[in-house]
Amino acid sequence: MDPVERWAQAATAAALLAIDPEGLGGLWLRARSGPARDRLLAGLRGLLTAPRRMPPGIADAQLFGGVDLAATLSAGQLVRAPGLLGSGPVALIAPMAERMTPGLAARLAQTLDASQGHCLIALDEGAEPDERLAASLADRLALHIDLDGLALADCPPPAFDAEEIARARTYLPHVRLGPDAHAALTVAALRLGIDSLRAPLLAARAARALAALDGRDTADEDDLVTATELVLAPRATRFPEEDTDEAEPPQDAPEPPPETDAAPEDELDETDPPQRLPEEILLQAAKAVLPPDLLARLAAAKAPKTAKSGAGAGAAKKGNRRGRPLPSRPGRIDGQSRIDLVATLRAAAPWQTIRRKLTPDAPQKVLVRSEDIRLRRFEEKSDRLLIFAVDASGSAALARLAEAKGAVELMLAEAYARRDHVALIAFRGTGADLLLPPTRSLVQTKRRLAALPGGGGTPLAAGLRASLDLAALSKGRGLSPTIALLTDGRANIALDGTANRPAAAEDARAMARALRAQATPSIVIDMGNRPQAQLRDLAGDLAAPYIPMPRADSQRLSTAVTAALDS
């Protein structure tokens, strides 16, 4: 699709959202901050009834309503503030939506479900494929727009004015869908590989809004087509089946069956378009909009994307800056601790009558004494991340790999209670792969582990480097990483990927020293049938315990790792 069309589509999406904010749920706008986004937003703001910007890191009370402390103090009685979402339907504009915590995303999703007339405009500035809006929210927002790569010259000011929108709004309640529309949208969604049933519903709403925009009381085929382009196509996870696999064999063998199938259909297309199956038309439309490199993009985006959701529960506790809140305790204001205002007020509250009697002339509404001050406390306990760096080379043999997989799964099964996250790096051939990004989800793990390949050389240094990188990254996210290296010790591939045994050993030792310098705790498990002196030395470089475990099964591996970590 060329830039002008993409922009036109974005403008249409904005108009639709203005017409039916509640029904469509909102807009997922993926774009870096820039003139194109600004222009679309400015146009959109003009159309929406109550656009409100939500600052990132907003407190729950400000968003969903709660006690207004300032007002409570000055009035001397409890004052509740309604919060951004509490006073009538709002179009919530959420910048940096890709950084939203899963908890907040879940609560916003619930708010949208409650259909109180709110809608959400999620401004997703994610630079990497894995930085993106939470899936639970994306599923509820009908319109997905990507403005990436649009120049201002491609973007004339949007053509819709407020009057048109207002007129369309009055039409909207009367718009009906044709009899086959539901079926067509549902089938089209299914064939585009969209599992959620929200998608066809939202597409139906979009079609209706499109008809209202045109001032018609029935959504026609064109509306369905546009709705499909807007709502279904961005959610597609595959090309419609016919297009990929099944279309090719007939080309190779243009024998009777395909001919009889294809010919009449073509004829119908030419002579009598209305008799085509509507979903075919919708699929054609979706196909036209789907980027040609969809599959490549999906393949690229899929791993990190699921990784993000896999890290969901973990990321929510990012850094444990908050940790588990403990009861606040009396203390003095020292400029460092945070005051628990509500608790302070609570502590002061029962004494108000007595204090008032003692000091009748005090000007303050609330008499707070220093002994009332309560300070916030959090139990700071960082989640642990166990990075398994597993040797998947030919010499480590597939059986050992299976045991390592089993150990990872066993550790994960206990992970919740222990607050552990687990990640898996496999090294084989000439490099190392992050097979399982930090996660506590068994579902994710099983999926990833099933596909773990084996064979090839032993690029020990590459495995260590990957572990080092992941450890540094996870420290930045507030996890405490520990590396468990499972190998049989014969490093034979150097960091540059060449098969050079001395260089490989030297590289491995260098990486080990780098890890040690980072003070990342680690353990080395020798899975070889005979313990390797070389590996023992490596463990020395790492300052890590060295555990030779020939013929270990998953259970024993898991026990050994746990024991080594707890000691």
Added chain:
Amino acid sequence: MTHPFPFSAIVGQSEMKQAMVLTAIDPSIGGVLVFGDRGTGKSTSVRALAALLPEIDVVAGCPCNSATPAAVPDWAEGVGTEIVSKPTPVIDLPLGATEDRVVGALDIERALTRGEKAFEPGLLARANRGYLYIDEVNLLEDHIVDLLLDVAVSGENVIEREGLSIRHPARFVLVGSGNPEEGELRPQLLDRFGLSVEVASPNNIDDRIEVIRRRDAYEMDYDAFMAHWQGEDASLRKRILEARKILRAIETPDATLRDCAELCVALGADGLRGELTLLKAARAVAAYSGAETVGREHLRTIAASALRHRLRRDPLDEAGSTTRVARVVDSVLA
């Protein structure tokens, strides 16, 4: 005011609906956990359930829905003796709710304005004798989970904070929903749910179309749609009430008890909770179908829901717990 989407209008998802109906018949089965993908109607069915449940008799104005004036806690002031009926409470526990909101806390307003030490009840009080619903239960913060576990076990909420020392009954049916991809549930909490259900989008095209159609009709032709389906809901409610009446009279043959025990032993389910839940749920199934005794067919209907989340997790078993239960049920109840 618009009513939630009617329970009986939910297409398919029979296991989820069955589990919810059973807890309505016998709340002591202890809760439902619904795990599954996005857009499968998890939240819809819980909200629908609220409208389906029969009304309960409560003392007017009692903050924790007491059934008799004698049961009203002494800290609740100004509660009379009048009995009124009101819908079974279904209380939402939002993620990120503070401890104060969940268990209750000092009433700041009265403390500040009148210098009185009074208790402001929380969500647990309001959920008494009803349902507590937690969406995305696997994202719930640990310290709230701990609170819930404690209350769910004891059926009593004990508040010891800010100079308050207060207790009130808090018996509720826990309903949780979540998406397993977002994270696991702590085993202790998992165990607290009587039944667990795995939901998926229907893969039958006609069912999917029907879902879309009904939802659309609900939004567009609200009145006509509700007129039809509220009638269906009413007859379902009647069946639930009838099942409640005969529940106690249902016979439990020794053979069924033995079957329950054998199933649990064969599956290696932890503790006796599984057995008890299985029996209770099967009895509720029997009552719902109007049978006089609990038999194997009832056990078979409910075994997966009652046991699949109690199996010791075997990460190496690719088949998943549902299949394991089915396999064992087939061999034990053959």
